[in-house]
Amino acid sequence: MNTKVWVVDKSVNKSHIYPQVKEAAEVLKQNELVAFPTETVYGLGANSTSDEAVKKIYEAKGRPSDNPLIIHISDIAEVEKFVTHIPETAKKLMETFWPGPLTIVLTKKSGVLSKVATANLSTVAIRMPEHPIALALIEASGLPIAAPSANISGKPSPTKFSHVEHDLTGKIAGIINGGDTGVGVESTVIDCTSEIPTILRPGGISKEAIEAIIGAVDVDQAVKQAVINPKSPGMKYKHYAPSATMYLVNGSKNYIQHLISQYQSEGKKVGVLTTEENASFYHADIINVCGKRSDLSTVAQRLYDTLRLFDQQHVDIILSEVFPPQGIGSAIMNRLMKAANHQIMTEK
Ligand code: TXA
Ligand code: MG
DSSP: OOOEEEEOOTTSOHHHHHHHHHHHHHHHHTTOOEEEOOSSSOEEEEETTOHHHHHHHHHHHTOOTTSOOEEEOSOGGGHHHHBSOOOHHHHHHHHHHOSSSEEEEEEBOTTSSOTTTTTTOSEEEEEOOOOHHHHHHHHHHTSOEEOOBSSOTTSOOOOSHHHHHHHHTTTSSEEEEOOOOSSOSOOEEEEOSSSSOEEEEOOSSOHHHHHHHHOOOEEOHHHHHHHHSTTOSOOOSOOSOOSSEEEEEESOHHHHHHHHHHHHHTTOOEEEEEOTTTGGGOOOSEEEEOSBTTBHHHHHHHHHHHHHHHHHHTOSEEEEEOOOOSTHHHHHHHHHHHHTTTOEEEOO
8 A cells, every 4th residue: 555645844824734634634534544643642543433444443553453442533522422421520631631642531422433443342532632733634534533553553652753654654545744743652541430530541641630630530450550560461462562672670870780781791782771861871782862860751752762763773682761650750651661561670
């Protein structure tokens, strides 16, 4: 398949981007796939009311069919078309954080969306993104757009056009190249179907920010366990994983350097994931700087590109520093833990 690319400058006025976006929207209306930038990561969009269109997402990504998709809308008022009821907590969250990196799970109205998109569940995850190109595309299509991250399943999510191009060229109808995304990690997913909402995935909106609006929330057991029980077996799917074996290292820079030297003495090519503050300390084969420790939002922005970089550099082992799991740090640690398949080394 020939993959068409539309180059769109997100900083220009909406009327200027409209011709390309409109063309991309027509492709969506024909039940074909279009990748587009959002403020978190690039999404792989399809008409979420069509089984035929949505099936193409699962095929192109190699995504397991029991993993449901997020439905993207361009107007809060549309939510009621897709759900049976909007609880007060969800209303407050939408008013505060939409458009933005928050996905809300609600009880689904049946017969509107493709069952393939929602993996046959009784609930649906909905988000209104903040990115001007994403909003313009959804609006121009006139459709609710199902969109997972636009990467091959298991690989780090795409934060640059080149990531999408690498993973999906030849497999989808088109890509809107709108430059780098902003937040760098995906939206926070919160289930509002229970009295006390539950965070299912930490992301662009922190637990602390959510609790400031609706009071205490729960965090799903699977998210907690990833921290409490690092080597939990039966991790269902591989996620965000670079090709090399990756370890998180909970310890001093000296300890990390000790591990680097040890692996090197075994003939391994060692890469380090570090930050601006610490980079000059290490002697390793590859040193990748992933933002500044003093501003964790820069680490989130750089995270997936840094993980992808290690693949191009053909390292055997990746040793990664760890980050405080508060605010956006909680999303960073969640993704790093998955990328490392929960392998963590702690200094004694
Ligand atoms: O930032 C984002 O959320 C990006 C951009 C493109 O919007 N999208 C994204 O989609 O990350 P994806 O498919 O990579 O992740 C969607 C997550 C998955 O963990 C999925 O299991 C969960 O949302 N999800 C979707 N529908 C759900 C539902 N009804 N109940 C619980 N979880 C759901
Ligand atoms: Mg994804």
